[in-house]
Structure formats: structure tokens, C-alpha cells
Amino acid sequence: MRYTKIYIYFGLKLFLLAMGWIIFYQLKLMKYYTEFVDFPEQVYPSFNRVIISISILLIISFLILTVLTWKEFIRLNAKNTISADQKCGSDSLKSHKEKPSTKANDQTSEESVKNIYEVKRQKLISCIEKDVTSYSGNSEKIIGKKILSCISKVYELTQAEIFLKAGNAEKKTTFRLLAAFAIPVCDNDPAEFDLGEGLIGQVAQYGKHHYIDELPEGYLNVRSGLGQSDPGCLLIFPWKDRKGKTFAVVELASFRPFSQQDIKLLESISENLIPLFNLD
Incomplete structure (x- = not known):
């Protein structure tokens, strides 16, 4: 027509x-x-x-x-x-x-992630202030176990360890196992790592976290504090004092992945732990 x-x-x-x-x-x-x-x-x-x-x-x-x-x-x-x-x-x-709708959805998603992160942060800080600070003055091992207990309440950990900076007879800086979660520990011969030795020593030396989100089955070829354990995800990160020097290295194993926000949160709580280890 x-x-x-x-x-x-x-x-x-x-x-x-x-x-x-x-x-x-x-x-x-x-x-x-x-x-x-x-x-x-x-x-x-x-x-x-x-x-x-x-x-x-x-x-x-x-x-x-x-x-x-x-x-x-x-x-x-x-x-x-x-x-x-x-x-x-x-x-x-x-x-x-x-576009505004898509943008609004993105903003809602970002806000949701921030809210989840904030809830985790508040829960973790609250647990440290309530359960750990009350043990100030006790042995560092007890404090270390309480810290791992608080972290395990927020994150679904399978295993966890804290390595604290220490010296030896040769005046070498080492990081010795302080506390562990769901791992048997031999108090007479605790595991320790020199700077640069294994994943623990590397994180201690360079002050940067190391994250593996897909561990190979039968994880044995990489030396770490977890030895022969076979978790799904492995996160090793430093705790630093106010001068930026590493005073402890934490190793967490979980079947759930850790996000970048989780890693930042776990690293940031060192500010709350400095007084407990007399590092002021």
C-alpha cells in the first residue's frame, strides 16, 4: 500500500x-x-x-x-x-x-556487599574486644587461640594457625607457631619458619598476603604450616605493627573462598591486636 x-x-x-x-x-x-x-x-x-x-x-x-x-x-x-x-x-x-535501573541494581549489589562486609567486621571486632581483650596479660598462646576462635566464628575455617615473630640462638628472625585451630600442636617442638622459607617465611619477608583458591588434591608439594592438610582455599597474610613491620603471620584454610574485602578485614584487625602482644 x-x-x-x-x-x-x-x-x-x-x-x-x-x-x-x-x-x-x-x-x-x-x-x-x-x-x-x-x-x-x-x-x-x-x-x-x-x-x-x-x-x-x-x-x-x-x-x-x-x-x-x-x-x-x-x-x-x-x-x-x-x-x-x-x-x-x-x-x-x-x-x-x-540504564538507571541497571545502575540502581549495581548500587544495590555494592551496598549489599558492603553491608555483609560491615557485619563481618563488627562481629569480628566485637568478639576480639569481648573475648580476647579480657585475656590481656595472659600468655600469648592463650591470646592466639582466642583470636583464632573469634575468626572461626565469622569464617568457616577448617584449620588455622598463627606464627609469631621470634628470635633464635643464631639471632635469626623466625616465625614460630603460636596457636592453632583444629590442628594438633606439639608444644615441645613447635613449627617455625625463617624469613623467606616456605609460604609463611615469604609472607613474613615481603609483607604481602598469599592466596590460593584452588589447592591441588593431596596438597603436599608446597611447604606451609598446614603440612599435609587438604583444604579448598588457603590464605596466608601478615599482621603488621604501627611501623609497618610484620609481627605475625596467619594461615587460614577453608572450603569457602575469601574475597578481597575479607582479606582486607583480616589484615586490618592487627590494629586491635597490637596492645595484646605488647607492641605499642
């Missing part, structure tokens, strides 16, 4: 061409037969004028139809362009309307 006028104009143009051909063919026949019949000489000029007039009318009509066809093409093209622009504008508006 959109191109009806164009079809009509083309049809009329074809009709004019056909009529022109028929008329000129008939006139040609008439002119041919007049050669065998005596007509007055005045007839020939009139006959020629008829041919010229018909030719002019056909040409003018054909040109008019051509102009009308062209104008209709322009009109339809402009209409299609407007429709396309309107559709594009509609899609753009729809997309623009959807």
Missing part, C-alpha cells in the same frame, strides 16, 4: 508509451495509404501538425508522470528516514531508561 501511487504512475507511463506507439503506428499507416490516394496538398501540413501535437502531449504527460513518481519516491524516503529516527530515538530512550 505504501508504493501504490508509484505503481499507478509507472502504469500510466507504460500506458502512454503503448498509446504513443499505437497512435504513431496508425498515423504511419495512414500516411502510407495517402500516397495511393489523391489528397489536397493542404491535408499534409495538417497531418504533420497532428503528429507534432500528439508527440508534444505524450512527452509532456510522460514528463509530468516522471516528476510525480520522483516526488513520491522522495516523500517515501523522507518518511522512512523519520520512522527510522523515531525508532532509534525510542530505542535510545528505552536504553536510557533502562
Whole structure:
């Protein structure tokens, strides 16, 4: 239906061409037969004028139809362009309307993550202030066990250890096992690591956490405080004093992964532990 006028104009143009051909063919026949019949000489000029007039009318009509066809093409093209622009504008508006919703969903998701992180932080700090601070002045082993107990209440730990900075007879800096969670410990011969030795020693030396979220089955080829344990995720991170020096290294094993927020939280609680280890 959109191109009806164009079809009509083309049809009329074809009709004019056909009529022109028929008329000129008939006139040609008439002119041919007049050669065998005596007509007055005045007839020939009139006959020629008829041919010229018909030719002019056909040409003018054909040109008019051509102009009308062209104008209709322009009109339809402009209409299609407007429709396309309107559709594009509609899609753009729809997309623009959807963006705030997506943005709102992202903000809601971020707020949800922040809320979960804040709940964990409050729970962990509250436990340390309530259960650990009350043991201030007791042995460091008791304090270490209480700290691991608080961490295990917030995170689903399978095993955990704290290695505290210590010196030995050779005046070398070592990190000796202070407390453990769900791991049998030999008090007479606690595990210890020199700086740079194993994962514990590397974290102590460089002061950066080490996180493995997919431990190989039968985890044995990497030396750590957990030895032959086979947890799903392993996080080793430092606790630093106010001068930025590592005073302890913590090793946590869990079947659940640790997020970056979790790692930041676990590292940040060192501020609350400094007084308990007399590091002020």
C-alpha cells in the first residue's frame, strides 16, 4: 500500500508509451495509404501538425508522470528516514531508561556487599574486644587461640594457625607457631619458619598476603604450616605493627573462598591486636 501511487504512475507511463506507439503506428499507416490516394496538398501540413501535437502531449504527460513518481519516491524516503529516527530515538530512550535501573541494581549489589562486609567486621571486632581483650596479660598462646576462635566464628575455617615473630640462638628472625585451630600442636617442638622459607617465611619477608583458591588434591608439594592438610582455599597474610613491620603471620584454610574485602578485614584487625602482644 505504501508504493501504490508509484505503481499507478509507472502504469500510466507504460500506458502512454503503448498509446504513443499505437497512435504513431496508425498515423504511419495512414500516411502510407495517402500516397495511393489523391489528397489536397493542404491535408499534409495538417497531418504533420497532428503528429507534432500528439508527440508534444505524450512527452509532456510522460514528463509530468516522471516528476510525480520522483516526488513520491522522495516523500517515501523522507518518511522512512523519520520512522527510522523515531525508532532509534525510542530505542535510545528505552536504553536510557533502562540504564538507571541497571545502575540502581549495581548500587544495590555494592551496598549489599558492603553491608555483609560491615557485619563481618563488627562481629569480628566485637568478639576480639569481648573475648580476647579480657585475656590481656595472659600468655600469648592463650591470646592466639582466642583470636583464632573469634575468626572461626565469622569464617568457616577448617584449620588455622598463627606464627609469631621470634628470635633464635643464631639471632635469626623466625616465625614460630603460636596457636592453632583444629590442628594438633606439639608444644615441645613447635613449627617455625625463617624469613623467606616456605609460604609463611615469604609472607613474613615481603609483607604481602598469599592466596590460593584452588589447592591441588593431596596438597603436599608446597611447604606451609598446614603440612599435609587438604583444604579448598588457603590464605596466608601478615599482621603488621604501627611501623609497618610484620609481627605475625596467619594461615587460614577453608572450603569457602575469601574475597578481597575479607582479606582486607583480616589484615586490618592487627590494629586491635597490637596492645595484646605488647607492641605499642
